[in-house]
Amino acid sequence: MTQDEQKRAVALAALQYVPMGEIIGIGTGSTANFFIDELAKIKHQIDGAVASSEATAERLKQHGIEVLNLNSVSRLPVYIDGADEITHNMHMIKGGGGALTREKIVAAVAQQFICIADQSKFVKVLGKFPLPIEVIPMARSYVAREIVLLGGQPAWRQGVTTDNGNIILDVHNLNIMNPVELENKINQITGVVTNGLFAKRGADILLMGTDQGVETITLQKSSGQH
Numbered sequence: 001m002t003q004d005e006q007k008r009a010v011a012l013a014a015l016q017y018v019p020m021g022e023i024i025g026i027g028t029g030s031t032a033n034f035f036i037d038e039l040a041k042i043k044h045q046i047d048g049a050v051a052s053s054e055a056t057a058e059r060l061k062q063h064g065i066e067v068l069n070l071n072s073v074s075r076l077p078v079y080i081d082g083a084d085e086i087t088h089n090m091h092m093i094k095g096g097g098g099a100l101t102r103e104k105i106v107a108a109v110a111q112q113f114i115c116i117a118d119q120s121k122f123v124k125v126l127g128k129f130p131l132p133i134e135v136i137p138m139a140r141s142y143v144a145r146e147i148v149l150l151g152g153q154p155a156w157r158q159g160v161t162t163d164n165g166n167i168i169l170d171v172h173n174l175n176i177m178n179p180v181e182l183e184n185k186i187n188q189i190t191g192v193v194t195n196g197l198f199a200k201r202g203a204d205i206l207l208m209g210t211d212q213g214v215e216t217i218t219l220q221k222s223s224g225q226h
């Protein structure tokens with residue numbers, strides 16, 4: 001299967017996790033887009049969606065799916081989204097598309113995080129993909145200097161402004177042996193809005209596209225390997 005075929009396969013497989021009559025949290029990116037296209041086919045079975053970006057909101061609306069404000073939603077049974085990298089214990093790097101902060105907020109509210117990804121995203125150790133950090137614009141240089149002290153090499157994603165009006169630093173060469181600790185540490189730097197490590201709140205289920213079909217990996221199955 002090509003990468004796109006794997007993405008389409010996991011998007012289709014994710015439909016089985018969509019509860020009837022509920023509001024669904026939806027991620028951002030090419031894999032999430034495949035999912036939105038599948039979700040449109042059963043849109044009458046759900047009560048609407050919460051979007052993790054303006055781009056996702058736009059695509060949902062184009063399909064005639066109602067987009068709700070997260071503040072008006074008290075219950076979100078599932079959040080379905082892709083990842084840039086994911087490990088066996090469900091830690092992820094996200095934010096390649098710049099939507100990390102809203103993704104983290106919607107994921108925090110959701111009871112269950114279903115990650116949909118092609119096989120290329122499954123890694124032993126996080127960090128080959130540069131870690132995105134959303135930063136308040138005036139703090140860019142300060143945060144970059146602090147990141148260098150942590151051993152990373154930050155690169156400003158020039159020309160990109162997030163949906164929240166901020167900038168993105170992509171950090172190369174980080175040694176991410178303890179993702180939870182690093183996620184906390186980076187978030188404590190003044191001026192950081194959030195970083196793309198989803199470790200404190202990782203995924204609960206990974207639907208991974210492979211040449212043989214969709215593989216389902218659950219957190220329980222690998223929880224002894226943390």
Ligand SMILES: O=C[C@H](O)[C@H](O)[C@H](O)COP(=O)(O)O
Pocket residue numbers: 027028029030031032081082083084093094095096097098099100103
């Ligand atoms: O900001 C973007 C998101 O975190 C995406 O979920 C991530 O970049 C994966 O995107 P894609 O499905 O296009 O590989």
